[in-house]
Amino acid sequence: MDTTSQPSERLELLLLTHGNTLYRAAAAILGDVYEAQDAVQDTFLAWLEKQPDCPDGAHERAWLLRVTVNNCKSRLRSPWRRKTGALTESLTTEGPEESALMEAIQTLPAKDRIVLHLHYYEGYQTGEIAQMLGWREGTVRSRLSRARKRLKTLLTDQID
Known part of the structure; x- marks a missing residue:
């Protein structure tokens, strides 16, 4: 540039x-x-x-x-x-499924939303996210794992 x-x-x-x-x-x-x-x-x-x-x-x-x-x-x-x-x-959002997903994501703690967005929407790897946020790579991986579990629980509760 x-x-x-x-x-x-x-x-x-x-x-x-x-x-x-x-x-x-x-x-x-x-x-x-x-x-x-x-x-x-x-x-x-x-x-x-x-x-x-x-x-x-x-x-x-x-x-x-x-x-x-x-x-x-x-x-x-x-x-x-x-x-x-x-x-x-x-x-x-584009549809009802995505709307439900966004609502569920917004109920998560901010630290979980940050790693989810950077990983899934922006395409960064855990090492890059760790460097950006000043966290350890293991912390990013555990946050991602916990966020996925919380999100899965929230979404399955909505279906039931």
Whole structure:
């Protein structure tokens, strides 16, 4: 990617290239479209401040996702967040099965939602997720395993 362009041009290219991915990750973690938009906006502001030197698009995407995840984690720790509820109806889904899946995912703890989204929706391996989140790889694997079990239990309870 051309790093000699103006920061505003570079930012526009980053928004077009990675904006939807970052938004989907933030929405999956936070469960609120407006907070997700704010978290992504904060990510791009951080990029403008730091303008990290990423040799290729994969490192750039990983940097942006890591900052987005950290922004989401900060928002989840916020004291005022405990007083608000998730807006699951604002998350777009394709059908009733996917809608039920999204509702079940939103009931999981945030740490489980983070690893599920990064692994299944973004396609990262456990080692890459561990590096992004600053966790051990075994922690990511156990979180994924627990999240799958919880999700399976939630979905089978809905069917019964």
